[in-house]
Structures are given as structure tokens and as C-alpha cells.
Amino acid sequence: xSSVTVRVxxxxxxxxxxxxxxxxxxxxxxxxxxxxxxxxxxxxxxxxRLSVRVSGESAELVPVDDSNLAIQAARALAKHxxxxxxxxxVIRKAIxxxxxxxxxxxxxxxxxxxxxxxxxxxxxxDDLMEIAADLGSDVPFSMIGGTAIGTGRGEQLSELExxxxxxxxxxVADGGLSTATVYRECDRIREASGEQVAWPQVSEPLLAAxxxxxxxxxxxxxVNDLQPAALMLxxxxxxxxxxxxxxxALGSLVSGSGPTCAFLAADAEHAADLAAAIAGTxxxxxxxxxxxxxxxxxxx
Ligand SMILES: C[C@](O)(CO)[C@H](O)COP(=O)(O)OP(=O)(O)OC[C@H]1O[C@@H](n2ccc(N)nc2=O)[C@H](O)[C@@H]1O
Ligand SMILES: Nc1ncnc2c1ncn2[C@@H]1O[C@H](COP(=O)(O)OP(=O)(O)OP(=O)(O)O)[C@@H](O)[C@H]1O
Numbered sequence: 001x002s003s004v005t006v007r008v009x010x011x012x013x014x015x016x017x018x019x020x021x022x023x024x025x026x027x028x029x030x031x032x033x034x035x036x037x038x039x040x041x042x043x044x045x046x047x048x049r050l051s052v053r054v055s056g057e058s059a060e061l062v063p064v065d066d067s068n069l070a071i072q073a074a075r076a077l078a079k080h081x082x083x084x085x086x087x088x089x090v091i092r093k094a095i096x097x098x099x100x101x102x103x104x105x106x107x108x109x110x111x112x113x114x115x116x117x118x119x120x121x122x123x124x125x126d127d128l129m130e131i132a133a134d135l136g137s138d139v140p141f142s143m144i145g146g147t148a149i150g151t152g153r154g155e156q157l158s159e160l161e162x163x164x165x166x167x168x169x170x171x172v173a174d175g176g177l178s179t180a181t182v183y184r185e186c187d188r189i190r191e192a193s194g195e196q197v198a199w200p201q202v203s204e205p206l207l208a209a210x211x212x213x214x215x216x217x218x219x220x221x222x223v224n225d226l227q228p229a230a231l232m233l234x235x236x237x238x239x240x241x242x243x244x245x246x247x248x249a250l251g252s253l254v255s256g257s258g259p260t261c262a263f264l265a266a267d268a269e270h271a272a273d274l275a276a277a278i279a280g281t282x283x284x285x286x287x288x289x290x291x292x293x294x295x296x297x298x299x300x
Contacts, residue, residue: 006110010095011138016032026153036293040092044074047087051064056094058093059091068107072135077128087111098178099176099255100177113298137150137155146295166291169244171260173260177258203221206221218251240278243281
């Protein structure tokens with residue numbers, strides 16, 4: 001086999017509840033991930049050396065040195081297997097870079113699955129998931145996709161049963177936001193307000209909405225504790241969210257650490273109308289529609 005291609009979805013967080021800052025610099029979360037139909041492709045080609053190339057959406061913003069998460073994933077898998085494997089990784093990006101939709105994590109998950117196949121290692125999913133968690137808090141979810149609750153720093157997953165398909169509009173902003181900076185801003189806002197940080201709890205109305213496929217109830221239950229921090233760092237996002245509400249989104253929130261905003265629609269037609277209306281106001285760089293849940297990293 002000389003080449004293997006894997007497709008990996010983006011995510012939105014339908015609940016992101018952030019607990020107190022831990023001693024290791026992470027926060028305990030209740031993180032309800034939902035995989036949506038925007039996909040990066042990671043192709044692994046036989047090679048003597050480790051290298052990566054990136055094309056597509058904002059490819060010029062993605063590093064092609066050892067800081068690339070897909071290269072880190074290939075290296076970690078080779079180390080686990082105890083061999084000095086090489087691979088040429090070719091990434092085709094559709095997921096916005098530094099957009100709060102787990103783009104780098106998707107590429108890391110894609111590289112793990114693709115290299116496991118290309119190199120004929122045959123490592124079981126459980127072992128791949130452990131390597132994934134070491135690479136980043138969002139990487140395990142990118143492996144499995146669907147809808148799942150992440151606890152701990154978001155890496156301890158339990159899959160959720162959902163019904164039907166949810167339709168989304170994504171409003172992509174100009175430029176990204178650093179995840180670490182957004183968490184730091186969240187801590188700063190909390191410290192300044194003197195607020196006692198509660199232990200994060202799963203939202204029962206949110207779980208019920210997912211279980212029954214009730215988009216209207218899900219729209220009411222969407223929550224993101226990082227949203228005030230993202231809005232503080234990027235004031236223009238308030239107008240983006242406002243446009244969604246104005247044009248009848250069932251719910252609007254910043255996706256993860258932002259700056260992408262996600263809007264829930266009633267159905268595919270409503271999503272298309274909403275995407276066009278929001279784009280027409282000029283409050284974001286571009287809009288697209290997507291549906292979820294979709295599966296995780298998969299060979300194509
Ligand atoms: C915002 C989310 O995307 C929501 O799914 C994730 O929580 C972030 O996941 P990620 O990008 O995979 O993040 P990581 O690479 O693990 O961590 C980047 C930085 O984000 C902060 N971080 C991340 C996860 C977490 N539970 N608490 C944190 O405080 C830490 O400062 C960390 O140094
Ligand atoms: N393969 C990759 N694709 C995109 N960014 C990468 C990749 N590897 C490393 N990076 C770096 O990671 C940073 C964050 O990018 P990424 O697209 O993962 O952010 P994000 O979607 O906001 O992440 P998350 O939602 O997991 O917090 C980028 O600014 C880039 O420098």
C-alpha cells in the first residue's frame with residue numbers, strides 16, 4: 001500500500017462548562033462534543049522521511065514543521081511501535097484554522113488512523129485513543145466523532161445517543177483565537193468578578209434534546225462558558241451572534257474557544273436561508289452549512 005486517506009470531521013461544543021483551573025494548567029470540563037459535516041482529509045504517503053504539506057482553507061496559517069499536530073501524531077505512533085517509520089502527510093483543510101472547531105485535532109486523529117494503516121501496525125482503537133489524548137484534549141473526540149460527553153480535560157469520553165440530524169450554520173471569522181489565551185481570559189474574568197467557580201454539571205435539558213432530536217429545545221440549551229472570554233477578546237463576535245438571533249436561529253453560540261460562531265437551524269432549508277442572511281450582513285468572513293452528528297476519523 002503506497003497511500004492511505006482518512007477523512008475527519010470538525011466539531012462544535014453544544015455544552016462547554018468550564019470548572020476551576022487545575023494545578024496542571026488545564027480545567028476540568030463538561031464538554032459535549034458534536035461532530036459536524038466539515039471534513040479535513042489527511043493522506044499518508046509512503047516516504048523515508050517525516051514531512052507534511054497543507055492545502056485548502058487558510059493553509060498558509062498551518063505550520064509544516066514539528067509543531068504540526070499531524071506530524072506529532074505520526075511521530076508518537078512510530079515511537080509507540082518502536083520503529084523509525086517515515087511518512088509524507090498531505091493535509092487538505094476545510095476546517096477553519098484556529099477557529100474553535102478542532103481543526104488541528106482532526107488532522108492529528110487523521111494521521112494516527114492513516115499511519116496505523118499505512119505502516120500495517122494494527123494498533124487497536126483503545127491504544128490509539130491513549131496516544132490521541134496525549135496529543136491534545138480534543139483529539140480523542142476527533143477519532144470517534146458522533147456526539148459525546150468529555151470530562152476531565154475533555155479527553156475522557158462517553159458516547160451519547162441522539163436522534164435525527166441537527167442542521168447548523170457556521171460563521172467563520174477573519175483570523176483565529178488561541179485556545180490557551182481564551183481559557184486564560186476566562187480565568188481573568190472570573191477572578192475579577194470574584195465568582196466562585198462551580199464544578200461543571202451535565203445539562204439534563206440538553207441531553208434530553210439530543211436524545212429526542214428536538215432542535216428547538218437544543219437551541220435553548222446551548223451553553224459555552226468560554227463565550228464571554230471569546231467576546232472580550234473579539235468584540236465583533238457579539239454582532240455575529242446578534243445577526244443569528246435576528247434571522248431566527250434556534251440557538252447561537254461561539255464554538256469552543258472561537259472565533260467561529262455556530263447557529264442551530266430547524267432543517268436544511270432553514271440553514272441555507274440563515275447562512276445567506278448572516279453572510280449578507282457582513283458580520284463574518286464567510287458562512288457555511290453543516291449537519292451533525294457524523295462519524296469520526298474514517299478511511300476513504
Ligand atoms: C476549547 C476546546 O476546543 C473545547 O473542545 C478544548 O477544550 C481545547 O482542546 P485542545 O485545543 O485540544 O487543547 P489542548 O491542546 O489540550 O490545550 C491547549 C491549552 O488550552 C487550555 N485548556 C485546554 C483544555 C482544558 N480542559 N483546559 C484548558 O485550560 C490549556 O491552557 C492548554 O494549554
Ligand atoms: N494540522 C494543523 N491544522 C491546523 N492548525 C495546526 C495544525 N497543527 C498545528 N496547528 C497550530 O495549532 C493552532 C490551533 O489550530 P486549530 O485549528 O487546531 O485550532 P482550534 O480549531 O481552535 O482548536 P480547538 O477547537 O481544538 O481548540 C494553529 O494556530 C496552528 O498554529
